[in-house]
Amino acid sequence: MPQAASNPAGGVAAASPWDGVAERLRASGLRWTPQRRTLVDVLREHEGHVTATELIARCRERDQTTTPSTVYRTLDVLEDFGLVRHGHGPGGREEYHVLPDQVHGHLYCVACGATWEIRPETGAAIVDALAADLGFDVDLSHVTISGRCQTCRD
Template sequence: MTVPDELADRLRGSGYRLTPQRQLILRAVEDLGHATVDEVLAKVRTQASAVNASTVYRTLEVLEELGLVRHTHLSDRAPTYHSAREPEHFHLVCRNCQQVRSVEPDVATALVETLHAEHGFAVDLGHLAIFGTCVNCELESS
């Protein structure tokens, strides 16, 4: 199980070694899609039981600093990480069933343009999570 070459090159190009732990953590984030530190840790420990939570936290910070992963807050829990190799997206989170749906950025074009034009604000959609109720939960409550 190897990390794609361009990601390994980016680590090395920034003065970081591609350690087995970094490789496992990056692969876990990519495999899990959207995952908290605890979920990444659980996945990594299935392959390397010696990895601890502080290693995962530090590694995710480095990987985010290098632009290899991103995080967002999809609940009141810890941040959720996903690979920066995924296309940019924002998230819809159902408060009832906790379903998370990734949405392409063009859906928010009008909002992004309005915020920029009227408020001089450039939106980072990768950190955006919109909370509400999904259609399934809405139908159940009717």
């Protein structure tokens, strides 16, 4: 279970966290396949949130033969490397956070459908509250909490 990259590679331009993936995989006895390259290429231009379905679609644009199971399995591997993080949207659908620099929670407005990020300080307060209550070590990023945003409450 590798740690997040600390960017060696003595490169020139600002190295993308994705640059060393192939080597990192191989270093762990895993393999660098065309399918994985395709998915990583797609993820490269998707810093943010994406649904699994959308990723599969984008991969298929580049490689007609892309199979869902392969994408899901590769995402699992990338998650082990800390490159993506999965969660569940309001409908329970799979959702991926690409390159989670800082883990954050999400809010979904059931009225307007917009999603919002929980500010780190607020998230920390929530985590602390649950730690104090039940001693739970909560991972807020795994789920999207539903509710109504300020505008829609009126």
